[in-house]
Each structure stands twice: as structure tokens, then as C-alpha cells.
Amino acid sequence: xxxxxxxxxxxxxxxxxxxxxxxxxxxxxxxxxxxxxxxxxxxxxxxxxxxxxxxxxxxxxxxxxxxxxxxxxxxxxxxxxxxxxxxxxxxxxxxxxxxxxxxxxxxxxxxx
Amino acid sequence: xxxxxxxxxxxxxxxxxxxxxxxxxxxxxxxxxxxxxxxxxxxxxxxxxxxxxxxxxxxxxxxxxxxxxxxxxxxxxxxxxxxxxxxxxxxxxxxxxxxxxxxxxxxxxxxxxxxxx
Numbered sequence: 001x002x003x004x005x006x007x008x009x010x011x012x013x014x015x016x017x018x019x020x021x022x023x024x025x026x027x028x029x030x031x032x033x034x035x036x037x038x039x040x041x042x043x044x045x046x047x048x049x050x051x052x053x054x055x056x057x058x059x060x061x062x063x064x065x066x067x068x069x070x071x072x073x074x075x076x077x078x079x080x081x082x083x084x085x086x087x088x089x090x091x092x093x094x095x096x097x098x099x100x101x102x103x104x105x106x107x108x109x110x111x112x
Numbered sequence: 113x114x115x116x117x118x119x120x121x122x123x124x125x126x127x128x129x130x131x132x133x134x135x136x137x138x139x140x141x142x143x144x145x146x147x148x149x150x151x152x153x154x155x156x157x158x159x160x161x162x163x164x165x166x167x168x169x170x171x172x173x174x175x176x177x178x179x180x181x182x183x184x185x186x187x188x189x190x191x192x193x194x195x196x197x198x199x200x201x202x203x204x205x206x207x208x209x210x211x212x213x214x215x216x217x218x219x220x221x222x223x224x225x226x227x228x229x
Contacts, residue, residue: 034217043116043202043220044155089154099145099170100218104154 002027006090006103013110021075021106023090031092033073038087080110114139116221118203123226133188133224135203143208144186149200198228
């Protein structure tokens with residue numbers, strides 16, 4: 001079946017460090033891929049998305065590239081801030097049906 | 113501002129009691145969803161609804177019930193049959209565009225935390 005696997009957390013970084021959160025997926029066909037972010041005590045917010053192979057999604061300094069050959073959608077940021085501390089969820093959706101499949105989430109903690 | 117409102121934010125329940133979580137949206141979205149979030153397990157889909165008066169079971173529907181009498185509202189009832197109801201519950205909505213890849217972005221509410229005493 002379709003699934004999403006993320007690197008386990010928590011990930012702890014110092015401010016201005018480089019961030020990578022790995023995400024790989026298993027799916028037949030051509031899903032769309034998403035990263036959602038959940039700040040403490042809140043719901044999820046869409047961070048970025050990519051709808052086809054080699055697309056790069058970007059927002060707030062975060063980037064992720066849809067790599068079909070490696071079935072990956074790794075999240076990166078060049079310089080993290082304390083305010084980036086949150087849980088990050090990778091997700092995929094099929095072209096039809098509209099149901100998101102989420103990874104287990106990766107907690108990021110950024111220390112000053 | 114358009115958005116999704118969930119209430120209550122915190123809820124405590126005694127074993128054997130049913131509780132209902134409210135979810136209201138003013139985004140004019142057709143589809144609505146309920147997810148359950150447990151630590152280290154990500155989000156799991158409980159129920160979803162594409163249109164009024166219609167809904168489908170998700171991956172973990174046992175012990176839950178829903179209704180969709182109005183487009184704006186999708187309440188979730190956690191029944192006494194749910195063996196482990198303590199969790200964070202998230203409601204979401206989206207336009208239901210089946211033909212367009214990636215367009216069906218979900219908007220989430222702030223969540224309701226249910227604790228069984």
C-alpha cells in the first residue's frame with residue numbers, strides 16, 4: 001500500500017545550523033507530496049508542496065524537491081531559527097480520492 | 113477570516129461516557145475529515161465526508177461516529193466502545209477536486225485534546 005516514512009526525531013540543532021529531515025514514500029503512480037508543520041499546541045499548517053517529479057516546493061526558507069528516482073521528498077533549510085521548533089509531517093496524496101497519507105512526524109528543537 | 117473552529121480545546125471524560133467534538137468551517141469546502149494524533153504515530157484518518165449527508169470510514173473508525181447534516185459542520189462522537197480514546201483530535205477540510213493533482217490541500221483546525229480519566 002501507499003506509505004510515508006520519515007526520519008525519527010527528536011532532531012536537536014543549534015540556531016543557524018543546516019536542517020535536513022528525510023522523507024521517503026511508497027506509492028504506485030504519481031502522488032503529490034507535502035510538508036506540513038505543527039507548532040506546539042496547534043493544528044497543522046501547509047508548509048510546501050510539489051505535484052510532479054523534479055518540482056521544488058519552497059516557503060519560509062524551507063525547500064523540498066520531489067525525487068521520483070529515489071522516491072524521496074527531503075525537507076531542508078539552510079539556517080534554522082528557534083521559531084522553527086515544531087513537528088514536521090511529510091504527506092502524500094493521490095491524484096484521485098483526496099486523502100492524505102501522513103508520515104509519523106519529526107520533532108525539531110532549535111536551541112539558541 | 114475563513115477557517116476551521118474546533119471545540120472544546122480540552123475535554124475530560126469518564127470511562128463509559130460518550131463525548132462529541134465540534135468542528136465548524138466557513139471556507140465553503142466540500143470535504144471534511146477527522147484525524148487522530150498519538151505521540152510517535154503521526155495522524156490517522158478516522159472518518160471523512162465528501163458531501164452533505166454522506167461520509168466514509170477511514171483507517172480507525174471503530175468506536176467513533178460522525179454526521180454531516182450541514183456543509184459547515186462535521187461533529188465527531190467518541191463512544192464508550194473506543195478502547196483508548198485519549199488523544200489529540202484534528203479536524204480538517206478541503207475542496208474536493210479529484211482531477212487536479214495536488215490541489216486538494218487540507219486546512220486544519222487547532223485541535224481538541226481528549227483525556228479519559
